[in-house]
Amino acid sequence: MSTIVLLLITGLGLGALYFLIASGLSLIYGLMGVLNFAHGSFLTLGAYAGWELARRLGADNWGTFIASLVLGAIVGAVFAAATEFFLIRKLYERHIEQVLVTVGLALASVALFDGIWGVDPIYVAGPAWLGGTTEILGASVPNNRFILILAAVLILLAIVAFLKYTRFGLIIRAGVENRSMVTALGIDVRRAFTVVFAIGGAAAGFGGVLSASYYGFVSPAIGGSLLIFAFIVTVIGGLGSLAGAAIASALVAVLQQFANFYLGGTGDFVVVLLLAVVLLVRPRGLLGSAVA
Amino acid sequence: MSEPILSVRSLSAKIAAQQVVENVSFDVAATWVTALLGRNGVGKTSTIKGILGLIERRGEVHFNGTRIDKQRTHRIVQRGIGYVPEDREIFSKLTVSENLRLAERDANPRRELVAELFPDLTARAAQLAGTLSGGQQQMVSLARALLNNNKLLLVDEPTKGLAPIVVSEVAAALAEAASIVPVLLVEQNLQVVRRLATDVIVIAGGRVVHIGNATEFLDDQEMVKNFLGVSTNKTASSSPPAVTP
Amino acid sequence: MSVKKSASFRSVLAMPAVKWALAALLVGFLAILPMLAFDIPGVFPGPTYTPGTLQLLAFSMLIAALALSYHLIFGVAGLLSFGHALYFAIGVYGLGIALRHFGMELLPAIVVVLVAGLIIAAGVGALSLRVTGISFAMVTLAFAQAGSVLVRKNPGQLTGGDEGLALDTTHIPDFLVGVLQTRNLYWLCLVVLIVVFLITSWFQRSRAGHVVIATRENELRIRVLGIRPYFVTLLTFVIGGVLATLVGMAYLLLQSNATEKLVSADFTLTLLVIVVLGGVGYRWGAVIGGVVYTLLDQRLTAFASSDTVGSLPDILRIPLSQPLFILGTLFILVVLFLPGGLAGVGARLSQGKPSSHPPVEMAKEDRMEVPQ
Numbered sequence: 001m002s003t004i005v006l007l008l009i010t011g012l013g014l015g016a017l018y019f020l021i022a023s024g025l026s027l028i029y030g031l032m033g034v035l036n037f038a039h040g041s042f043l044t045l046g047a048y049a050g051w052e053l054a055r056r057l058g059a060d061n062w063g064t065f066i067a068s069l070v071l072g073a074i075v076g077a078v079f080a081a082a083t084e085f086f087l088i089r090k091l092y093e094r095h096i097e098q099v100l101v102t103v104g105l106a107l108a109s110v111a112l113f114d115g116i117w118g119v120d121p122i123y124v125a126g127p128a129w130l131g132g133t134t135e136i137l138g139a140s141v142p143n144n145r146f147i148l149i150l151a152a153v154l155i156l157l158a159i160v161a162f163l164k165y166t167r168f169g170l171i172i173r174a175g176v177e178n179r180s181m182v183t184a185l186g187i188d189v190r191r192a193f194t195v196v197f198a199i200g201g202a203a204a205g206f207g208g209v210l211s212a213s214y215y216g217f218v219s220p221a222i223g224g225s226l227l228i229f230a231f232i233v234t235v236i237g238g239l240g241s242l243a244g245a246a247i248a249s250a251l252v253a254v255l256q257q258f259a260n261f262y263l264g265g266t267g268d269f270v271v272v273l274l275l276a277v278v279l280l281v282r283p284r285g286l287l288g289s290a291v292a
Numbered sequence: 293m294s295e296p297i298l299s300v301r302s303l304s305a306k307i308a309a310q311q312v313v314e315n316v317s318f319d320v321a322a323t324w325v326t327a328l329l330g331r332n333g334v335g336k337t338s339t340i341k342g343i344l345g346l347i348e349r350r351g352e353v354h355f356n357g358t359r360i361d362k363q364r365t366h367r368i369v370q371r372g373i374g375y376v377p378e379d380r381e382i383f384s385k386l387t388v389s390e391n392l393r394l395a396e397r398d399a400n401p402r403r404e405l406v407a408e409l410f411p412d413l414t415a416r417a418a419q420l421a422g423t424l425s426g427g428q429q430q431m432v433s434l435a436r437a438l439l440n441n442n443k444l445l446l447v448d449e450p451t452k453g454l455a456p457i458v459v460s461e462v463a464a465a466l467a468e469a470a471s472i473v474p475v476l477l478v479e480q481n482l483q484v485v486r487r488l489a490t491d492v493i494v495i496a497g498g499r500v501v502h503i504g505n506a507t508e509f510l511d512d513q514e515m516v517k518n519f520l521g522v523s524t525n526k527t528a529s530s531s532p533p534a535v536t537p
Numbered sequence: 538m539s540v541k542k543s544a545s546f547r548s549v550l551a552m553p554a555v556k557w558a559l560a561a562l563l564v565g566f567l568a569i570l571p572m573l574a575f576d577i578p579g580v581f582p583g584p585t586y587t588p589g590t591l592q593l594l595a596f597s598m599l600i601a602a603l604a605l606s607y608h609l610i611f612g613v614a615g616l617l618s619f620g621h622a623l624y625f626a627i628g629v630y631g632l633g634i635a636l637r638h639f640g641m642e643l644l645p646a647i648v649v650v651l652v653a654g655l656i657i658a659a660g661v662g663a664l665s666l667r668v669t670g671i672s673f674a675m676v677t678l679a680f681a682q683a684g685s686v687l688v689r690k691n692p693g694q695l696t697g698g699d700e701g702l703a704l705d706t707t708h709i710p711d712f713l714v715g716v717l718q719t720r721n722l723y724w725l726c727l728v729v730l731i732v733v734f735l736i737t738s739w740f741q742r743s744r745a746g747h748v749v750i751a752t753r754e755n756e757l758r759i760r761v762l763g764i765r766p767y768f769v770t771l772l773t774f775v776i777g778g779v780l781a782t783l784v785g786m787a788y789l790l791l792q793s794n795a796t797e798k799l800v801s802a803d804f805t806l807t808l809l810v811i812v813v814l815g816g817v818g819y820r821w822g823a824v825i826g827g828v829v830y831t832l833l834d835q836r837l838t839a840f841a842s843s844d845t846v847g848s849l850p851d852i853l854r855i856p857l858s859q860p861l862f863i864l865g866t867l868f869i870l871v872v873l874f875l876p877g878g879l880a881g882v883g884a885r886l887s888q889g890k891p892s893s894h895p896p897v898e899m900a901k902e903d904r905m906e907v908p909q
Contacts, residue, residue, distance in 0.1 A: 035671045095670075097876075104868040107806060111865060232679050271679075
């Protein structure tokens with residue numbers, strides 16, 4: 001029982017990380033049709049920004065931790081918005097070239113991180129409580145899992161509220177459905193593109209600081225390795241669907257944890273297998289819009 | 293005749309590298325309704341989309357004294373064009389009130405006018421637009437164009453696929469709209485055209501083949517048959533009873 | 538006057554017989570290169586008869602051949618696959634495992650590995666092609682990732698995990714083993730490149746090739762003609778995969794070592810960079826891109842650790858000390874400002890007019906759109 005609880009909560013914690021990347025990927029794809037390979041770099045840069053701040057302010061207090069999260073989100077948002085503005089926008093409606101540009105950015109930015117911070121992992125500390133554990137039904141659950149889950153739920157709610165109650169949110173929802181009709185109502189939909197990138201980048205940068213806490217280190221490759229699972233999550237959840245991304249994140253990560261424990265470390269395979277099954281049975285994903 | 297609100301000169305348009313409109317020129321009067329007619333697939337919808345910059349186009353388009361053919365769609369619309377597309381293109385996953393809110397451009401949108409013309413929409417404000425009937429969706433689409441203080445409406449087949457009773461409702465709403473703002477109307481239902489339009493522009497094979505007075509054109513059975521492939525008599529018998537003006 | 542002359546020169550160049558003659562000349566030149574003391578300082582580490590230079594040239598020819606196999610999938614069929622490294626790795630690791638752990642003879646091992654590549658490419662392709670565009674890209678990426686995990690997990694000590702897998706030379710003929718035989722390996726790689734180029738050319742001209750190109754341009758039209766594009770597209774995917782497996786085996790013989798880097802998503806991204814750099818849709822583009830990229834990568838790495846860079850202030854030193862940063866930035870600039878890549882520039886110059894389309898345009902964007 002205690003093992004199951006531990007696997008479940010750890011899985012949800014990992015799922016929270018997946019969601020923080022997948023939510024942005026899915027929104028960006030839904031509105032603009034862009035598959036963003038540079039999304040992992042937003043996360044990595046956020047993680048390093050958070051670490052740089054923590055090492056200056058002293059890592060072991062909550063104020064620093066929260067400030068790191070905020071800084072990570074801001075850095076991610078700025079990086080993402082700049083990507084949209086300077087690279088993606090030039091290639092408006094040319095989807096393959098847009099993907100290629102983000103591929104180039106991913107390669108170049110990871111190499112730059114290598115150059116600045118080195119290829120080796122940098123171990124990070126945080127508030128003492130985060131490194132401890134809590135007993136739940138006999139399982140000693142690392143505390144950072146709770147923060148991850150809480151943070152992902154808050155981000156999900158924040159994005160949903162933004163989409164539902166703001167004018168930009170309205171434009172984004174309408175744009176996902178029919179972009180050209182939005183422009184035909186006299187709205188410059190490109191501004192919504194920048195906003196969507198900024199939101200996705202903020203969630204990823206925020207997730208970067210949290211991933212450093214989850215893994216206990218930062219490395220240039222951290223974003224890229226999470227990105228691949230976030231891709232799988234967005235396909236399983238249905239491209240462009242935020243709720244689908246949330247459900248698939250939890251599902252994939254929990255499944256991965258259980259398979260890793262009970263099926264001899266086969267978590268990654270089981271995830272790819274799940275992807276294959278979903279594609280066979282339901283190519284548009286769990287909550288994707290019809291026909292793929 | 294006063295200055296036209298819209299003049300189109302040598303407009304050509306492409307969809308996926310396929311020529312769909314070729315060298316089309318015409319004017320739209322600054323008052324009442326001008327109908328754009330032609331058989332299915334001759335490029336009426338593409339002409340409208342070309343004017344709005346929704347598809348790749350070449351040529352000159354002047355709107356209200358300004359050249360707009362190099363501008364992006366949202367800028368063109370902001371100059372005062374309301375667009376009611378073929379197949380309505382309402383946002384099915386947004387509520388009725390969200391659909392309308394999205395369309396509001398002006399500081400003082402004409403919500404009262406819309407509420408008065410389409411009381412049904414006020415009652416269904418919180419309903420998802422995708423769950424509305426075809427006629428109600430058309431009301432949403434018309435309402436979006438009427439909310440702002442436009443100088444021209446581009447209305448594409450507003451009665452397509454609607455039940456006869458709804459057709460007359462839509463026609464009545466259009467007549468009301470036309471008393472405020474000039475309209476360029478694409479319409480297959482010649483009864484509706486006869487009732488609303490003062491002028492007609494006829495397109496065949498991507499080109500303009502006739503421009504003139506609406507009633508004169510509709511009364512000339514040979515021309516109607518040649519250009520539109522229907523006879524007015526037949527249309528009259530198979531279409532709903534004419535709406536009383 | 539001179540314009541006229543160069544125009545006729547161009548038309549001569551365009552004749553098929555002349556093209557083949559030029560290609561034969563080039564192949565001949567490459568074939569005798571190991572006998573020559575041909576040196577380009579700054580590009581080659583030494584004269585062309587030295588093992589170091591031959592090794593580098595052979596390596597770049599293999600990368601060019603691999604880029605050609607990717608060109609079939611991306612450039613010809615318009616499929617944005619992010620998992621091509623998998624089929625290359627099947628060649629590298631497959632041959633390595635067959636020789637070391639099963640003690641097979643070289644020729645049977647090659648046949649078995651090719652069949653394995655064929656089966657896996659067909660299986661993954663059949664499944665991935667159920668979706669199109671971006672979803673296809675992600676799915677191929679996921680399968681390649683599974684391969685990468687498998688190699689790193691080192692099941693049954695087969696792949697050697699992070700350590701890598703060294704070539705077992707017991708069953709390799711002597712003329713292909715050791716630094717002194719680099720010349721023979723160089724010729725082997727040249728033959729592999731030529732074979733891949735000929736198969737690619739032949740496929741593009743075949744009926745199936747035409748159907749695939751037409752499908753990429755307008756799938757609906759092909760369906761209307763009553764052709765099911767699925768199988769032809771799958772065939773292209775499988776041929777590309779098997780060619781990559783072939784190149785992978787030559788790679789193992791040349792480098793005598795397999796490392797997990799060859800299975801990574803980054804390696805596929807590198808192939809994508811090479812094909813785009815060379816010019817999407819140009820066969821020669823893939824070849825030139827492969828060679829230029831390999832040499833550039835090699836030189837940039839040397840440049841990065843040079844004293845010139847080391848003495849620069851941080852703000853210049855850090856970016857310049859990362860070859861991938863420079864290559865990534867270069868790639869972005871090519872995508873933004875040089876559609877058609879190197880081959881596109883060449884074609885434009887030789888035709889003497891700007892903005893000519895590549896013979897095979899980039900995949901149509903409507904393939905990328907998920908229908909609403």
